[in-house]
Amino acid sequence: MPTKRLRIIASSLLLCGISAVSFSEEPANPEPQAEIKQELPLEALKRFADVFNQIRQGYVKEIPQSELMDYAIRGMMSNLDPHSVYLNKEAFSELQDSTSGEFGGIGIEVGKENGFITIISPIDDTPAAKAGLQSGDVILSIDGESMENKTLSEAIDRMRGEAGTPITLEIGRSGESQPFDVDLERANIPVKSTRERLLAPGIGYLRISQFQRKTHEDVAKSLDKLLESGELSGLVLDLRNNPGGVLQASVGVADHFLDGGLVVYTEGRIDDAAAEYEATEGDRLNGAPIVVLINRGSASASEIVAGALQDQKRAVIMGTQSFGKGSVQTVLPLSEEIAVKLTTALYFTPSGRSIQAEGITPDINVERAKVTAVASGRRISEADLRGHLENIQAEDKTEENEPSFNAEESLQLLEDDNQLFEAFTLLKGLSILQQRLSSPAPNADATTRVTEQEPQ
Structure with missing residues (x-):
């Protein structure tokens, strides 16, 4: 099987039970790789081999050579940007699986900020979103195990699991004086965009x-x-x-x-x-x-x-x-089972x-906020005054002048999602203005005009 280069642009942080990352295949270009090989520092490689051999022979616990090499590669990648990672067999398989359906998780995108496992965003209609997890929340521990000094891959492995199994996250949130626990149940995260x-x-x-x-x-x-x-x-x-x-x-x-x-x-x-x-x-x-x-x-x-x-x-x-x-x-x-995401x-x-x-x-x-409408109370208008004059045009009003979005629905949208309400209001205003600009200007017959004069 020829080596292929898989190119993606995503939040490029490993996914926890979501399937937002997919990839397209491009033929690998061997020339840049050849140039890199010519420039490899032989003295540095010899030094690495010496350290590798010392650890393999003298460390207090025996570590399989393949595992030790994985540690070395991860250490090299960890000093690049947060999105460049080494994908071992499990991580590479998860990346490929994430494009093909659904799997067990809680439905969040995570990254590493200032050394902390941080939620980038919860995904709609997933356990994470329903539990109220927010962008910027820091995951301090998972099921009692501290995430300090853990890699992204390790954190994701702890959050993934069979649908229906419980998981507890300890969350640190800006504005909260103390961390708090969030209990969730893993679910199959559907692919619906x-x-x-x-x-x-x-x-x-x-x-x-x-x-x-x-x-x-x-x-x-x-x-x-x-x-x-x-x-x-x-x-x-x-x-x-x-x-x-x-x-x-x-x-x-x-x-x-x-x-x-x-x-x-x-x-x-x-x-x-x-x-x-x-x-x-x-x-x-x-x-x-x-x-x-x-x-x-x-x-x-x-x-x-x-x-x-x-x-x-x-x-x-x-x-x-x-x-x-x-x-x-x-x-x-790097093979059919492992890869580098660079x-x-x-x-x-x-x-x-x-x-x-x-x-x-x-x-x-527009910041996200909880907005509650304030009742304006009962106010007197001209129509409430005894002996007020009737509007002579009232009978000519048609349903065209009625609002297409009633006040009750508008109020509910404001309380549910103030940002969406503001976007809707802007579009509604632009729509009304466009309708008025496209309509002919009023030109009432002089005999039908009524001029109101203020008393002296």
């Missing part, structure tokens, strides 16, 4: 929870459903807590909303790391306004889509600063921005 609904006639909502190989196709189907009742006057594209996924899927998703133009480009040291990705002609929404929701849990492929729509002046970005992962990883198999390139938005360690800055900053 999109869902859609109408917020009001003409205003759609499309949620993308992760970018998989066929997510752009799923988005096309979701748009078909939203467009069944007619053209949309606006769309909320929700990328909050989306940890990323496949580069090609993010390009395909952006392509649905762009009428051509650059989506993203990548640059790296090796020749095949440089690439440009363009959108094709044809905007599924025919230019209808889009509001993209992001937050700290929006990473990688999510940031590619948000950055492309922002730079191409196609959408308003709303929410909070995104995660800031602007690197591309390549999976390099950061080989950085990606840039159409305007040339690198969001690495910076993130996408929203056009409108």
